[in-house]
Amino acid sequence: MASTKNPVDVDADPPDRRGAKRDELLEIEATRALTAAEHALGFWPAIRQYPQATFWSMFFCLAVVMAGYDAQIITSFYALPAFQLRYGDPVGSGGSGHYEVSAPWQMALGMGNPVGQVLGALASGYPLERFGRRRTLAACCVWSIALVFVQFFATSVGMLCAGEILAGLAYGFYVVIAPTYSSEICPLALRGFLTTSVNLAFVIGQFVAQGVAAGLETRLDEWAYKAPFALQWLWPVIILAGLPFAPESPYWLVRQGRKSDARHALVKLSSSRSPPDIDQVLLGIEQTDLLEQELEATTSYRDCFKGVHLVRTEISVMVYLIQVIGGNPLIAYATYFFEKAGLNPSDAFNMGVGNTALGFVGTITSWPLMNYFGFGRRTIYNAGMVVMTVLLFIIGFLSIPTGNTGAVWAMATLMDIWTFTYQMTVGPICFVIISEISATRLRSKTIAIATAVQAAATIVTTVAMPYMLNSDEANWGGKAGFLFGSISFICFVWCYFRLPESRGRTFEELDILFQRRIPARQFKHYDLLGEGEAGSRVAKEEA
Template sequence: MNDKIQTEDTVDEKHGTVLDTVIQVTQAEHELGFWKGAKLYPKAVFWSAFFCIAVIMAGFDPQLVSSFYALPAFQKKYGQLYEGEYIISAPWQTGLGMGNAVGQLVGALACGWPLERFGRKRTLAACCCWSIAWIFMQFFSSNLTILCIGEIFAGLGYGFYVVIAPVYASDVCPLALRGVLTASVNLAFVIGQFIAQGTAAGVESKTDALAYKIPFAIQWVWPVILLVGLCFAPESPYWLVRQGRRDDAKHALEKLTSNKDRTGLDAMLVLIEETDLLEREIEASTTYLDCFKGSNLRRTEICTMVYLIQVIGGNPLIGYSTFFFTQAGLASANAFYMGVGNTALGFVGTCLSWPLMLKHGRRTIYIRGMAVMTTILFIIGFLDIPKHNTGAIWAQATFMDIWTFVYQMTVGPICFVLICEVSSTRLRGRTIAIATAVQSLFGIVFTIGMPYMLSSEQGDWKGKAGYLFGAISACCLVWCYLRLPETFGRTFQELDIIFDAGISARKFASYEVVQEVHELRKVE
């Protein structure tokens, strides 16, 4: 009997020590500032940025292909004559755009299992090899059918990339750096789009096959860089803990921080283990079905919607910006220059989002951004009322650039922060995969519709597309107000507790979690 009492006392003492450690580490996470965090975790910053190189590819290819629709050499090689000019027909624009989107949809859904089975590093390495192979088909394609097949299979890899990068960033960085590093995924998209626009503008005057082959060849650079760097990258400590590889997880933490304090690393490891334990108590398994059970259903809804808004809230107009500018009446060269300026503003906007999210909440930035973007879309629509007015055309192009700037400063980067913070650590890969797949599915819908909407031989909507996207954006703004929670300044464990408690979105920021942390996993 005495032995039993002593054993229970020992368990209680050990459990109390663990809880004390969790509380201390949580408090330390809250007190850690951005610059101190960057100094303490410089390698986490580097490797998060390194994994985002994969997302550059995902931003580069779709933007490049849509820019080719206004490229004279590409039009002459793959297009057809229409009223004395070569054009890429709306059906083929749809087919090429759908190829990439379909590939991303399938790739995102397929990503969940290998990501959990083989880890982040090996999965990304396999995808790089896959991309290298299918770029050959794009480069040597002799007709639009072969090019479309290449887009489909290359898109499979992009579906993996856009899941792996935010998952890895959220796994390796502390609370103080989580917003900026996960938002860097959006910056990688913008960089890819910017390089694509700049490359297309640089070859616009070329009349031979190099005008479109050079941009395709550039895509071989990034997977090679990734394959070399992955040999030295640390694996996700969260994934290693789930695999029961505690020592490897600790070694990974050592590679991510400049702090060699063993006690501090042990404490951080305890927090990771306790977060995983809490989530295992909430959900016993990690299947796609679990993403739709209990509190995870709400988390999946939020992740899916904030990602979906990127597609349905006006972004398709930006993806077709160069083509839109030419259809609106700008000369080909001016359209390409406006396209480059559009993505350059996106780059600046994303960088400005970093200081914003260090001071303001995710919900606040997202909702205010949506309000401004919705207004701009309606303005673009109203500016289409004057017919054949050069000033109105330039005003539309300018407002598209402003829309891009606001989007990339608010909704664009905050989306990736939210999908990483809202999803549970155990289901993060699958939750983001679902959100990516839904986004890609609706991307296919707009890929089918946009060419018919904008093409001069079809709908010829021009700026009137702003009415459609403005109305959709307004509906999304209402959803954001009612359903989007504030995750700023919360550890993953705190977010697990709040979601499990069913707290409403508007009360997330004020909810106190301290008492619940003290009550975690009491010994029965």
């Protein structure tokens, strides 16, 4: 084990830091050995060293399951006969008995979750820095339990809308806390795997929601939509039971000056049989925090838009925003989309369940892509954008002929393939990127901004989608593929020029690369360790 002396204490070693020039700060110094060790650590050895970190990262992701579940269950209700009968209006002529929830009410209900997320995400910055990850999550769980009562006992659609908005405040916190916590408790080798678990949690929530809705599709009483609300009491209770045993983020503890607590948290996160060098890991956290303090003294939202942090915020916002504007609303409306495309309600619900199941498989498939085959974040994300764009245009062209049953099934199948591709690439890799690209001192705020922008875009699509798909409005059906395909192509162009490769980089390395303003397409091959070793050899020769 390394010495327990604090090598970054400015009082103990003032000449090296306080008198250093900025160019001298932008080098791998005391952490060179740790950085090289992080690069050399493989996936399975990292699992053996940090089994508790793996568990607690996934445990925190349970909160995201709630966010995915709530967003999906509301849109699934639009195709639920009992919900249509309770809140819908008769459509068609001749008294056919068919009901449809009007576009304005679909818009109002669907906006509850994203509106709450915008407010919750932006409000999360202060409590996360003031109270830490654990206590903030606990408070949000209590809030969620209370708001499920509002949804469950709602006596009107207006009351239900209010419950959705207020519950969404907690969901905004959840989608910030989970990736922030995951990225701060795991080593470099596990960062991609554990941060993609955030997307897996979303998919699990969507899958459970689709399965519950499909299972209750034949019921015509109020329990067809009340039982799904009641299920939301399960997750916060489980989280509250486990949180007292969860370690706090060591990065947050270091920023609070609680280094002994940070060391204790690292011990709890690692294996007792095959532990890492705790003192060296703590040194790396301290050095990264000190470097960022030297480069930026404060940690406000304003700092996210200053200097190189503006670039890091831009990247985080865009990779999250693309999830919405690149075609993801078609997943949220999958069951309703299938029904509007011509499938009967039973087939539509079955296709919806299959769609979310493929999303689950796709997210798991992203793990070997990153860890076994070694593809980078930029490579996977951009490849996904290409395939998704092509599929959206094909869906659009298939929708041109009307009354063709084969074309309807082909569109539904391509939607499933699109979902699998999305959940294997853009969906999970987004959470890896936003967890790596942002500076550690600004991470919760950068992710909060990206979440708020993404949720705001969701509000726009929530307004637009019912009018696109409803039979008494635009009735686009599969032609929506043309719109999202065009937007997806523009997003791919941005990705090609602006998205850097962060695979295999420690947080300190990423700080240095951004501060040096290395072009995005050069991140992958820029050798910080090599240049430092060459500089050391030159210095020795000159001496």
